[in-house]
Amino acid sequence: MSVRCEDAEAIARFVAYLLSVRGLSQRTADAYRRDLQDLARHLHCRRGPKIDDADQNAVEGWLRASRAAGLSSATRSRRLSTLRAFVRFLREEGSRGDDPLERVAAPKQRRPLPRVLSEQQIEALLDSPDRRTARGQRDLAMLELLYATGMRVSELVSLRLGQLDLRRGLVRVVGKGQRERVTPVGRRALEVLREYIESGRQRLRPAGDVLFPGTRGRPLTRQGFWSNLRRLARSAGIPADRVSPHVVRHSFATHLVEHGADLRTVQTLLGHRDVSTTEIYTHVARERLRQLYDRHHPRA
Numbered sequence: 001m002s003v004r005c006e007d008a009e010a011i012a013r014f015v016a017y018l019l020s021v022r023g024l025s026q027r028t029a030d031a032y033r034r035d036l037q038d039l040a041r042h043l044h045c046r047r048g049p050k051i052d053d054a055d056q057n058a059v060e061g062w063l064r065a066s067r068a069a070g071l072s073s074a075t076r077s078r079r080l081s082t083l084r085a086f087v088r089f090l091r092e093e094g095s096r097g098d099d100p101l102e103r104v105a106a107p108k109q110r111r112p113l114p115r116v117l118s119e120q121q122i123e124a125l126l127d128s129p130d131r132r133t134a135r136g137q138r139d140l141a142m143l144e145l146l147y148a149t150g151m152r153v154s155e156l157v158s159l160r161l162g163q164l165d166l167r168r169g170l171v172r173v174v175g176k177g178q179r180e181r182v183t184p185v186g187r188r189a190l191e192v193l194r195e196y197i198e199s200g201r202q203r204l205r206p207a208g209d210v211l212f213p214g215t216r217g218r219p220l221t222r223q224g225f226w227s228n229l230r231r232l233a234r235s236a237g238i239p240a241d242r243v244s245p246h247v248v249r250h251s252f253a254t255h256l257v258e259h260g261a262d263l264r265t266v267q268t269l270l271g272h273r274d275v276s277t278t279e280i281y282t283h284v285a286r287e288r289l290r291q292l293y294d295r296h297h298p299r300a
Contacts (some may be wrong), residue, residue, distance in 0.1 A: 122147060125248075137192075156245070161211050166193060175271040
């Protein structure tokens with residue numbers, strides 16, 4: 001069933017706001033759009049209110065229908081989060097005065113612990129690129145920088161030469177919503193980056209100030225880096241399906257916590273808006289400690 005014209009217009013206004021005011025990516029805005037279109041179709045099918053007039057009963061009915069369709073609690077929570085953002089937008093623009101979600105409870109879910117690599121696996125991964133080739137130098141520089149900073153893969157592949165300050169050991173990262181943060185880079189990563197910039201980068205014929213060029217000198221794509229990472233994981237003896245750029249980011253944060261870093265510092269380095277997002281790494285560290293205890297203590 002198609003979306004009513006009034007609903008399509010309201011959703012389009014919201015998506016334009018996400019792109020122009022919130023500075024979200026097209027991909028993220030499209031995810032919001034799909035969630036709201038699903039709600040609009042649900043309401044239309046049941047001859048319910050327009051999407052910008054949906055009340056508590058309509059929203060809860062949509063969430064129940066989502067559950068009956070087999071959607072996970074995580075997906076239903078994301079849908080509710082989308083709707084909360086939409087209602088905030090409607091209230092800000094003055095087209096709605098109440099909050100129909102005030103008493104709508106989020107679906108209960110147990111947040112899974114993120115997958116991480118051990119420090120030994122990280123070392124093996126960093127030893128796998130062939131430093132005799134320009135591409136090997138690039139791949140090693142990207143891996144070292146990823147593990148040294150915990151940046152997102154989108155932030156990594158979009159880096160420009162001017163964002164690096166090798167003298168002071170800093171990198172300026174442009175994150176979600178175009179928010180910037182300055183992150184320190186460790187000694188080992190700086191050494192590898194200097195070698196790559198002085199030698200391998202020029203052989204890859206970068207277009208302008210692209211730091212990590214791929215085909216025709218343009219920035220290496222996220223998919224390209226992901227493919228390279230899986231190839232290097234296999235060379236390091238790590239199952240390729242257990243490795244991704246985000247797993248390296250999780251490993252960076254977990255290893256910091258395991259070595260005593262406080263959550264506020266890790267939050268700043270990762271670019272999280274809310275420290276509650278970062279708290280998951282304390283649970284990861286405790287779980288890993290428990291596993292080590294169970295594996296090695298004679299009376300565990």
